[in-house]
Amino acid sequence: MAALTGVEVADLAASTIRDLNQALHAPQPAAAWRVLNPRGAHSVACGLKDEVTVDIEGHVGYYCAGMNQHATVTVHGNAGVGVAENMMSGTVRVRGDASQSAGATAHGGLLVIEGNAAARCGISMKGVDIVVGGNVGHMSAFMGQAGRLVVCGDAGDALGDSLYEARIYVKGTVKSLGADCVEKEMRDEHLVELAELLKAAEFDDDPGDFRRYGSARRLYHFKVDNSTAY
Amino acid sequence: MDSDQDSDQGRDHGRDQGKDTVRDMGMDFASHGLRESATFDRATIHAIQRAAATGVYDIRGWGAKRPLPHFDDLLFLGASMSRYPLEGYRERCDTDVVLGARNAKYPLHLDIPVTIAGMSFGALSANAKEALGRGASAAGTSTTTGDGGMTPEERGQSKHLVYQYLPSRYGMNPDDLRKADAIEVVLGQGAKPGGGGMLLGQKITDRVAGMRTLPVGVDQRSACRHPDWTGPDDLTIKIGELREITDWEKPIYVKVGATRTYYDVKLAVHAGADVVVVDGMQGGTAATQDVFIEHVGIPTLAAIPQAVQALRELGVHREVQLIVSGGVRTGADVAKAIALGADAVAIGTAALIALGDNHPRRDAEYRELGSAAGYFDDFQDGRDPAGISTQDEELAARLDPVEGGRRLANYLRVLTMEAQTLARACGKAHLHHLEPEDLVALTIESAAMARVPLAGTDWIPGASGAAL
Numbered sequence: 001m002a003a004l005t006g007v008e009v010a011d012l013a014a015s016t017i018r019d020l021n022q023a024l025h026a027p028q029p030a031a032a033w034r035v036l037n038p039r040g041a042h043s044v045a046c047g048l049k050d051e052v053t054v055d056i057e058g059h060v061g062y063y064c065a066g067m068n069q070h071a072t073v074t075v076h077g078n079a080g081v082g083v084a085e086n087m088m089s090g091t092v093r094v095r096g097d098a099s100q101s102a103g104a105t106a107h108g109g110l111l112v113i114e115g116n117a118a119a120r121c122g123i124s125m126k127g128v129d130i131v132v133g134g135n136v137g138h139m140s141a142f143m144g145q146a147g148r149l150v151v152c153g154d155a156g157d158a159l160g161d162s163l164y165e166a167r168i169y170v171k172g173t174v175k176s177l178g179a180d181c182v183e184k185e186m187r188d189e190h191l192v193e194l195a196e197l198l199k200a201a202e203f204d205d206d207p208g209d210f211r212r213y214g215s216a217r218r219l220y221h222f223k224v225d226n227s228t229a230y
Numbered sequence: 231m232d233s234d235q236d237s238d239q240g241r242d243h244g245r246d247q248g249k250d251t252v253r254d255m256g257m258d259f260a261s262h263g264l265r266e267s268a269t270f271d272r273a274t275i276h277a278i279q280r281a282a283a284t285g286v287y288d289i290r291g292w293g294a295k296r297p298l299p300h301f302d303d304l305l306f307l308g309a310s311m312s313r314y315p316l317e318g319y320r321e322r323c324d325t326d327v328v329l330g331a332r333n334a335k336y337p338l339h340l341d342i343p344v345t346i347a348g349m350s351f352g353a354l355s356a357n358a359k360e361a362l363g364r365g366a367s368a369a370g371t372s373t374t375t376g377d378g379g380m381t382p383e384e385r386g387q388s389k390h391l392v393y394q395y396l397p398s399r400y401g402m403n404p405d406d407l408r409k410a411d412a413i414e415v416v417l418g419q420g421a422k423p424g425g426g427g428m429l430l431g432q433k434i435t436d437r438v439a440g441m442r443t444l445p446v447g448v449d450q451r452s453a454c455r456h457p458d459w460t461g462p463d464d465l466t467i468k469i470g471e472l473r474e475i476t477d478w479e480k481p482i483y484v485k486v487g488a489t490r491t492y493y494d495v496k497l498a499v500h501a502g503a504d505v506v507v508v509d510g511m512q513g514g515t516a517a518t519q520d521v522f523i524e525h526v527g528i529p530t531l532a533a534i535p536q537a538v539q540a541l542r543e544l545g546v547h548r549e550v551q552l553i554v555s556g557g558v559r560t561g562a563d564v565a566k567a568i569a570l571g572a573d574a575v576a577i578g579t580a581a582l583i584a585l586g587d588n589h590p591r592r593d594a595e596y597r598e599l600g601s602a603a604g605y606f607d608d609f610q611d612g613r614d615p616a617g618i619s620t621q622d623e624e625l626a627a628r629l630d631p632v633e634g635g636r637r638l639a640n641y642l643r644v645l646t647m648e649a650q651t652l653a654r655a656c657g658k659a660h661l662h663h664l665e666p667e668d669l670v671a672l673t674i675e676s677a678a679m680a681r682v683p684l685a686g687t688d689w690i691p692g693a694s695g696a697a698l
Contacts, residue, residue: 021474042467047404047475063458063471067404081467082458086402101458105399107443123457124399126443143453145443165445220448221431222286 006032013037017044024048040080045073048090065092068109084111087128100137103130106147112201119156122149125166131201141168142178150197152205163215169194171210182216277520288520289428291609291619293421293512293556293579298529300512301563303676304669305685308655316654323650324660327574329372329551330412330481330504333473337481337504338390338412340574341370342646343661344564347509347555347578348394348414348485350376352429352438353516353609354582355626356383357634358618361585363387364631365638369646374414374576377427377452379441380406387635392483395472397426398452400442404475412505413472414483415465417456417494420513420556423487423527427452428517432612435621465501473502483507488533488556489526495540499550507576508537510556514579516619517610530556530567532679535666538571547571548662561648568649569664570680577645584641585634586616 008030010020023029024045035056038044045054046066056064059077068087075083078096087106094102097115104120106128113121113130119137122130127146135153142158144166154172161178167190168181177183194207259266266272280288309315316323331337346366351359353376360383366373372390375381379401385391393410395402407413418424429438431447439446459468469482484498485507498506510530515523534554541547554567555576567575579587588596593603595615601608609619617628653661656668670685671677677684678691 017474018478022477025477043471043474046471049404062464062467066471067407067475069404081464085458086399086404088403104458105402107403120457124453126399142457162451164448220445222449 008033009036010034011036012039012041012044017041020044021046024052024054038077042080045071048073051090059096068092078115079113083113084109084128087111097134102132103128106130108147110200116153122147122166125149129197129200131197131203133201133203135172138175139178141166144168148193148197150194150201150210152203160213160215162219165215168213169197169210170213171205174211174213177213180216180219181213184212184214186210186212289430289517289610290520290523290607291514291516291518292523292607293514294524294527295607296524298512298557299531299673299676299679300529300557301531301560301566303531303672304566304680304682305672306562306565306569306652306656306668307670309657313657315657316659318651318654321654322659323654325646325650327551327662329553329574330483332481332504332546332549333478333502334412334481334504335477335479336411338372340372340390342642343568343572343574343649344369344558344642344645345371345392345553345574345576346373346581347513347576348374348376348392348416348419349516349578349582350378350427350429351381351384352376352378352433352442352621354618355620355629356381357626357629357631358582358585359384360387360631361629361634361638362581363391364635365581365584365642366390368635368639369642371642372411375410377416378429378438379403380409381441383631385409387631394485396452397454397456398442399457400444400452407472407476410476410480412481412483413476414485414507415469415472415503416485418487418489418509419485419515420487420509420511420527420530421515422518422522423489424454425518425522425526426454428610430517430610430612433610433621438621462497462501465497469502481505483553485509487511487513487526488528488530491528491533491536492540495537495552496544499541499544499546503550505551505553506537506541507553507555508533509576510554512557513555514582515609529679530554530558531676534567534570534572535679535681541571548573561645561650562652564645565649565652565661565664566669568661569668570666570682573662580641581638582618584638585618586629586637587614587618589616592616 033054038058038060040061042061044060044064048071049069051070054073056075061080063082065073065084068090070090072091074093079094079098081099082101084092085104087109089109091110093112098113098117100118101120102117103111105124107126111130114133116134117132117136121136121140123142125144125147129148131150138156141149141160143162145164149168151170155170155174157176158178160181191207325342327343329338362373363384364387367389373388374392377396390411392412395415429450481504483505484503486494488510511527551573553574554572558575590603592615596606612620614620617625669682
């Protein structure tokens, strides 16, 4: 790690994404970065592997902080498709709204979206924790394998369709549940983990106001009786 | 009606007279007047009976088994008066191929144009993956991961390893991405274009489940669409992200199952692919519905000219490399694919056979599973007596990865030498100098698909039209 000698500033009005990412991937990157004028650029701060802090001052395009490891990335604006896709560890925070497939296939770490997330939030999630301050769109947590999705607002159609072992907490209404997704009892251990997730996301919602959803595990094996669900 | 019944009865009586019993006939049914229906043959009758008994569709491994126009329907025009051949054992005929030099800092430089297609750990045992790596490395070519992540066994043994980027993203992680020598974005495969992977519970052991983040023993169905991009414009951005994560070091392939190949190849190139992989319907799978394998996609032979046309029209033929797979078995197949415009081929099923799949010495054990050597395709069940398509430790231990690797390397060398034999006969000092002009077709169908003339004529069916 480089010594904490201040904040590196990268102005994307004057330099390229390639320059920024190459610098962030360097063997010993500076510990703190500010990215100015992202202007909806794609792949901002993706593939990070060190414990650095990156503050992006504006809106980003697709795949911001993709495959993140260890880094803390904050988008002070909105994020396009697939923010923090396949994240392994670290923290990604979007101050505004996120487009579809936020946190797709992510294996670990914490993704916080302070605004709303669009369709397919947490699609194929594999261990990540996602906390959304607003609503999520349809097909969120589709085929979710592991991890937790917390929605402080409402969820759209087909929540948790074809879910494996991911756990979903929703405070508001759920428009409809997807195939094999059911409401489950909120036991003490769930209230505890939900409280921890809300605290980590720095939200003050009451865990007691949420409902829990998960897989009924009826589609885990091919059965002729389930033919209409396939 | 009465008279019809009478005549039917009369015919039956007539045939009964002097009719042998079934026991006497042995297997020689035809000479006793029994005819199998071409429409309802025995395999079809069995499939109906199986469906009626179980209520689920048939899932199996392997690729399309139906007869299809294929490389066998093409012949080379060896040199004679108007062409000058090369001496078979002395004059050079090079076989190397560079893949992905368009954008990558480190393109792959392979000694031979025969690569190993993507097959997952999960579908195959760890020993089988290691054997593939050993054989490919010994022969100077690449191997490919599959829908289940990268194992240390295959990374360790593979000099050139292509890491597949699939819709499921099972086991996908940036550390492995950085360890890969190339990245293959998979949109589909020839056995099931439009379908996702499948791995039945028998093969989801603790290790496989752990790598895929799945409960042990579930019937796993991989997604058929990528979770975070849709269509060619998004793919452009996705490829950009993969390049950024890996600092533009690695070639990026795009693999499609052969269907609308002309358009798919054009879109893949526009999206930024350095290499396009086209897998015809004979391409294998470890587990897919039989109806999917036999009824979706187009033959490899029909796909190659479409892909080459797309590359030529974009002015990138040989700059963006074309890898063709699906039913490649011999050096003749390799040479014909390259003559039609491919830069390299990939083998899957043939590589497994080289390791020991369907070997007659296992016949008794295949029969215990209700199959036989030469017919075995139940890769989905995980009970492979050859220890290849299994996760059972006892069965997997039957495959010695060193010996398996040696057999694969032998086979790859034979493929290469056979292809060189044909190329030299056509007067070519490099396999890539083969061209469609060196080929003729034996059938009208193959002439139309491969776009080479019917032997002895100058007729290419459809050539005057705007065939795609």
